[in-house]
Amino acid sequence: MTETAHRSISREQAAIEQALTEELVASFAHAEDRRLRQLMGALTRHLHAFIREVRLTEHEWNTAIAFLTEAGQITDDRRQEYILLSDVLGASMQTIAVNNEAVYGASSATEATVFGPFFTEDAPEIPIGGDIAGGAHGQPCWVEGTVTDTEGNPVPGARIEVWEADDEGFYDVQYSDGRVAGRARLASDAQGRYAFWGLTPTPYPIPHDGPVGRMLAATGRSPVRAAHLHFMVTAPKLRTLVTHIFVKDDPQIAIGDSVFGVKDSLIKEFHTQAAGAPTPDGRRLEGDWSRTRFDIVLAPADA
Template sequence: MRNLNEETITQAVLARNNDMKDARLKEVMTSLIQHLHAFARETRLTEEEWAAGIQFLTEVGQACTPTRQEFILLSDTLGLSTLVTAQNHRKPQGCTEATVFGPFYVDDAPDYALGADVGNGMAGEPCFVSGQVRGIGGEIVPGAKLEVWQADSEGFYDVQRDGGPAQGRGTLLADREGRFNFQSIVAESYPIPHDGPVGRMLDAMGRHPWRPAHLHFMVSAPGYETLVTHVFREGCEYLDSDAVFGVRSSLIADWVEHAPGRTPNGGESATPFYTLDFDFILNPVAKEKVA
């Protein structure tokens, strides 16, 4: 096909893709092409602007490493991660809400017994976390698997540090009553990595890179949908301006401060410590989805 112009190019590209055998891929690519072309027309995109956009995406890719996922940061800061999460995790009233996965999850985190110190020497004030996993009908979910990860008091996850043991992350199994407890540190607010292309984008848009204090959880159990969520710290100044749009009111909880003394695990603390109690309510897998 020759002599294409700005009015005919879109249909020409779509026609070229008519032989795609994967119906879902064809649906997605057709919509993507139509929206990209409409964007270029609507904004009257210049060659210089498109070259700058290509350079930006190139730099986003180049910034990705095994411990840093700049494309997830880009998706998160544009609100796309939250949109995809919301439309794929609609739940009945009463279920714990899902939110963004984030770029700092690590497979095969260390296993811990209930009550153990998941912080494993991570810098921060001590915090004792407890709760129960139940189903939407109020039923106990025994043996649920909880994966937890968080940043230290300086706003860094262990994978952002050079080497060293896993800290602030681990895997635990709830007991027969669905209850869990572990020790870690108090969650603090922190900026997402902003020394790369996504940070420059935020600067250009007049936006800050800060996330409110939170603790990540992934909770799974047979017969229930896997839940990926955060618990956010009440009173944090960034709850209404989270850089990645992840906050849900139902996920905000109190970190309760206690004077030095006896801790929930039966020990003694010479310094103030905190407790967090939060229950997770899982949604059963639809019967037609059960293998």
């Protein structure tokens, strides 16, 4: 698309355009659901303002419709192109910011970040100290920490769901053989502690062979995500946390995360251990491995 030069319009033309916006907003006045009425009115005002600001051409609008159509066509039960679109436009992170206001107590609540398109409901359950890798390739990594509330009280029995890509940059659901790997769920113990074996995260590109990937390429943006490990943590009377942790020495952090998920508080040291170094649980490993700590603080449910 070519850039349309900004130009002034007549007072009469501006009035015509404004009248259409007002007519559209008014058309939702009889919606019984007040929140729906608010959402549709605001959406209409902002969409019309965008069209008027950039003087959108009919060709550009048709191109946008074709883009959205293709995004729907490529979406299936393994791939959600609209989540990718939401993520790369920062809409996911902005929604998370709005819905997860900072909470402070004896400790600050752990910051939330994007959910991503690769979570599944049926991850296998493992005990504390179990292995989530499930045969996925990568450097073994020992992850440990605690789950507490913002007053420092341990949270026993918190449900901790974790998932990650292998060292090729793929999640299990991106393979066609039905494997379950790189994901599991476990529960914190009576003192709020948890631990598991996973893989040291590595950077990888989001799926970029579809319309979202072409958009990134056209705008000169990288599809690569900073190395990360996903967490979702739930417990009664506490706010569900969806977050990641990131690898401190990952150069992609400085380049930029394609979905804007990195927050300073979520960048953690992953300490490499030499081959043969004793492991926390006595596991014998042939090669090197890493370890990290992630202490999770959950906000009150009503915060």
